[in-house]
Amino acid sequence: MLSRPFSYLFSISYYGARFKGWAKQKEQPTVEGKLERVVRFVLGHEDLRLIGSSRTDSGVSCRQGFVQIFLREEVDFEPILAALNLNLNGEIRFNSVRPIPRDFNLIHSVKQKTYRYFFSDSESFHPFASAFLTSVSQINSLERMQENASLFVGKHDFRAFCRISGNKIDFTREILEAKIFETEAFSTEFSPEKIYCFEVTGTGFLYHQVRKMVYAIWYFSLEEIKSRLENPTHEWETVPTASANGLVLWETVLDLDS
Template sequence: MRSRPYTYLFSISYFGARFKGWAKQKGQPTVEGKLERVFRYVLGHEDFRLIGSSRTDSGVSCRQGFVQIFLREEVDFEPILAALNLNLNGEIRLNSVQPISRDFNLINSVKEKTYRYFFSDSENFHPFASPFLTSVSKFNSLERMQENAALFVGKQDFKAFCKISAHKLDFTREILEAKVFETAAFSMEFSPEKTYCFEVTGPGFLYHQVRKMVHAIWYFSPEEIKSRLEKPHGEWEAIPTAASNGLVLWQTVLDLEL
């Protein structure tokens, strides 16, 4: 990418239900794929490279992330930001743009991420709420979920709370904050009477880690969570993965000091 000396940083939001995740897949709608098509159309060429700050899974939304573009020639993006967003059709939005040093590495500059998972146990859950919320039945009390969430805080081995990959050897991750609370973030005509949110912040997460933690706070006892954290390499039954539609990458914090 040294042959493309100009680089720009965009803040990005997108609605995950429209896409099969971030990364390009042949024949599938993805965030990266749509961004490439729109940049190609608006710029009038394909001599660029895109890198995202997070490779979200299929169905997962993003309130605030980042994407970096590398170009061979300098571009003033401010006048064409509206054209980019018009062609992104509201499913993806580029919120801001700034030129940045060629030495800036987006992947290595992610300082922390905050995910929020939205859910409800309403008996009258309306299907129109399903793009933003997961319908769940008979989960733990709010107090128990709060107690469970707090157990994840700290630097621990999360092998028992992720989808195992043959190429992954290090399962230690640090959780800076984890909590559960009632929320009105998606208050609308079809919203359930009560909506809950699990919020978790850390420098990085394993594959399906957040969604497996969500299932654990719903249905596990504190003792079950403690046992898996204390003996992460035990012969545990795999934890079910919560549905993707309730998960949002809520905030991404970058270290912009070069």
């Protein structure tokens, strides 16, 4: 018999600058660690297990992600959702909750993800704007960045645009859409006059892939990107990784029939 037969699916958002990433780390503030502490406190017991749909890096925020929680006893979460959010102190928020079959596999059900990366090349960039934006200089023109972004669309071997770790042998990923545009997101009195957004949608991403793509879009030529995509096993110079503080997991699409 399953020790935790009841399962619940939560939609969540969080501000990544307050955390050292998703995964629990000893004596470090993480999203997973805080979620576990708060849910245990509100429920009044330790008997639960938690799985996230994405393991974001330190500093990366999330507009829409998902968490699956497994429990020994059935719980009506709707009346206590406000209490959970109150104890999460505004850094993390449960947006919704629904019961989900115990055999639902959250990791395998992720159909696609959309990331947005916000940045500005303004010379008068205010430090307060760095909460959501990255400050850059001497980057390509908007037209060139748009052309660079379009090169990533399709199925490619992205080993030249990721941080290789562990025993990973499959570096092929599919990018469904990649574009750059001006935006008024996060607009405040401290915002620069122009804010740009790189938006990329794919079926899956490698470690640091989006942030390395961003750097290439900023500074590489069309040929530099094409060469790395067409000959990924060549010993290329490592592509630098753009800062984490401009990156947001914007949308996660699930296949709820999985």
